[in-house]
Amino acid sequence: MPLIASVVFIVCFGWASAAAEEAETDGRFVPRLELDEVVITGTRTEKKLLEVPVRTEIVTREEIEKTHARDLKEALEDVPGLILRRTHGKQGQEVWMQGFDADRVLILLNGERLGATTGSTVDLAQIGAADIERIEIVKGATSALYGSEAMGGVINVITRQAKKPFSLTLEADAGTYGGKNLDAAALGGALGAARTMADLSFVRRRWNLKLTSDLRRLEGFDLGGKTLRTDGDTVLRWNVDPRIALTPAGGAELYLSPRYYFEDKERRSEVLVPGLGIRTRKFLEEVKKWHLSLGGKYPFKNGSRVSAALAHERLEDVSRQDIVESPQIDQQRTAVITLSRAEVQWDIPAGKMHLLSLGAVAGRETLSQEQVRDEAAGLTSIQEITPGAERENLETYLQDDIFLNDRLELLPGIRYQYDSDFGSFMAPKLNLMFKPADFVNIRIGYGKGYRVPNLRERFFFFDHAALGYQVIGNPDLKPETSDSFQTGIEFWRGKTFHGEVNLFYNRIKNLIDTRLNPEKSAATGLQIFDYQNVNRALTQGAAFSGRFLFWRYFTFKAGYTYLWAKDRDLDKWLPQRPRHQIKGGLDLHLADWGTTLVLRAVYQSKEYVDEQNIVASPAWTTLDIKLNQKTGKHTTLFIGVDNITDEHRDPDRSEFDDFRPNTPRFVYAGLRIKL
Numbered sequence: 001m002p003l004i005a006s007v008v009f010i011v012c013f014g015w016a017s018a019a020a021e022e023a024e025t026d027g028r029f030v031p032r033l034e035l036d037e038v039v040i041t042g043t044r045t046e047k048k049l050l051e052v053p054v055r056t057e058i059v060t061r062e063e064i065e066k067t068h069a070r071d072l073k074e075a076l077e078d079v080p081g082l083i084l085r086r087t088h089g090k091q092g093q094e095v096w097m098q099g100f101d102a103d104r105v106l107i108l109l110n111g112e113r114l115g116a117t118t119g120s121t122v123d124l125a126q127i128g129a130a131d132i133e134r135i136e137i138v139k140g141a142t143s144a145l146y147g148s149e150a151m152g153g154v155i156n157v158i159t160r161q162a163k164k165p166f167s168l169t170l171e172a173d174a175g176t177y178g179g180k181n182l183d184a185a186a187l188g189g190a191l192g193a194a195r196t197m198a199d200l201s202f203v204r205r206r207w208n209l210k211l212t213s214d215l216r217r218l219e220g221f222d223l224g225g226k227t228l229r230t231d232g233d234t235v236l237r238w239n240v241d242p243r244i245a246l247t248p249a250g251g252a253e254l255y256l257s258p259r260y261y262f263e264d265k266e267r268r269s270e271v272l273v274p275g276l277g278i279r280t281r282k283f284l285e286e287v288k289k290w291h292l293s294l295g296g297k298y299p300f301k302n303g304s305r306v307s308a309a310l311a312h313e314r315l316e317d318v319s320r321q322d323i324v325e326s327p328q329i330d331q332q333r334t335a336v337i338t339l340s341r342a343e344v345q346w347d348i349p350a351g352k353m354h355l356l357s358l359g360a361v362a363g364r365e366t367l368s369q370e371q372v373r374d375e376a377a378g379l380t381s382i383q384e385i386t387p388g389a390e391r392e393n394l395e396t397y398l399q400d401d402i403f404l405n406d407r408l409e410l411l412p413g414i415r416y417q418y419d420s421d422f423g424s425f426m427a428p429k430l431n432l433m434f435k436p437a438d439f440v441n442i443r444i445g446y447g448k449g450y451r452v453p454n455l456r457e458r459f460f461f462f463d464h465a466a467l468g469y470q471v472i473g474n475p476d477l478k479p480e481t482s483d484s485f486q487t488g489i490e491f492w493r494g495k496t497f498h499g500e501v502n503l504f505y506n507r508i509k510n511l512i513d514t515r516l517n518p519e520k521s522a523a524t525g526l527q528i529f530d531y532q533n534v535n536r537a538l539t540q541g542a543a544f545s546g547r548f549l550f551w552r553y554f555t556f557k558a559g560y561t562y563l564w565a566k567d568r569d570l571d572k573w574l575p576q577r578p579r580h581q582i583k584g585g586l587d588l589h590l591a592d593w594g595t596t597l598v599l600r601a602v603y604q605s606k607e608y609v610d611e612q613n614i615v616a617s618p619a620w621t622t623l624d625i626k627l628n629q630k631t632g633k634h635t636t637l638f639i640g641v642d643n644i645t646d647e648h649r650d651p652d653r654s655e656f657d658d659f660r661p662n663t664p665r666f667v668y669a670g671l672r673i674k675l
Contacts, residue, residue, distance in 0.1 A: 067600065068638055081097065082137070093124040103121055106153070140153055144397045211240075216237045234267070284321075289314070310342050343361045356400050358398055364391070396416045469529065511536075515531075554588055559584070625641050643665045
């Protein structure tokens, strides 16, 4: 009740303050909400945020810059309802949505699906923020434009386009974790992380060129446990993103976008080696990713438009595990993932009431992974993915955007998917938007979700018998299906107040999860985990959010999400799904001084670790503060403190049952130059 009362108060106060804001503004500076932003993810056609029938949330370039986000994970941290967490067993980052884990959230780059480093999950930390223009988020499986992996929703990263004859942005920052810096880090342990980026673009009459380089260096940190452990890896991440486009007369475009990503990672810890005592173990990982896209669009005189894209991605991940004092590399694992995709879409206006979108997608994915061990008997090679693990799919979709009148819009659609190993499936979708007043939108959506088991879930064999466990894929897995219902009301006052109340309900069948297999464990004497279909699961909840401008200089936003997620067969809470989450922020804008002060806070309640609901990870709260100060026409100085209260997981507790933030307090400063 106190929370509901607070939300009501915020809404009412925002409504009242909006009128005052409009009255006292002199036109020189008005902090704005993103209500006029144009989005494309929900319908694949350009629409203003307030006019799109599929509810879409947005993170703008302005928000990315004033919060100093360095990668996609940091850019998404303040979006209500998104759960950001460390990738299981890795120093990567992933996103969960509406009770669905990261394997069921589709990450796109300019509408193209991205391959996953681990074979199932996209690492958000590998996507630098230097090239991001905006991020669009669609929650739930209500859009016919997206198929497998989109049961929980879609996050579409839209990159920056060349717009000016000449543009150059340079940015550098560096910071420290204080007493948690590693002694062996740069500058004798005085530096915890640093970043440099450059973004250059040219626009000419019939072509444009853009080149972005984003280099991020983390020197690692130690949370201070009883044993030596680099809780934060030493990591070098580098994104190089060129794009060249031909723009003939008439609005057509043909582009080529080759992208490259490199990652070099190191982690150290102490382990007990039989016969040798305590020794230092080193984990090394190197990732190389090549992504090539070729595409374009062509508008016709009748208002229709054809767009098409071809994309190929290859990822190589080589990891090594080594006892430093031993002469050989103890274990090496090499994974190779390829993803090829072709897509075409035709948008056809049919009279004044219809806009048809027809599309087809063809894709192929392969995965291989080999482990090599240096043992007393010599080198031992283990194929951790069944040879020949691949998947081919063909998908088609049809969507009709029907404008019944000025206040009623209907968006029916259907998606057909054929998978080489699982056959055909039809997924219907339906969205309705009703405007009962000029300042109110009501949206209702339904979508059938469908996801085939990925290659890792079917063919994986992860052998850690030396530590007492194995993880084994299950070739007999069935595809997951869901029924997703979304409904909400959105209301606003001019451009100074915006509020939303949204409800969601997702009924899931054959949800795939990793579980302990008692029969296999008893037969081998090891803990055998395999992928299993949880017969029935349910996630439902409510989300409240509000944003408003007041007293001319202040912008306030807050969001509360309640999540009810259960395994209906066990009648237990699904693990790693916190019941309550609150995200809030306050911005102070002083235009005459060129100053922006930003506060961001996140609260997340406790969450169960295991499916029997015996062990729980504690609740946590973080607070960040950011300051931006213009020092000239082209320069901005910025400083910040992330995680002011130094809230983080217990380093003496397993990282697999304490899901509090892994990163301690971080203090930094930087400079941005825009020409």
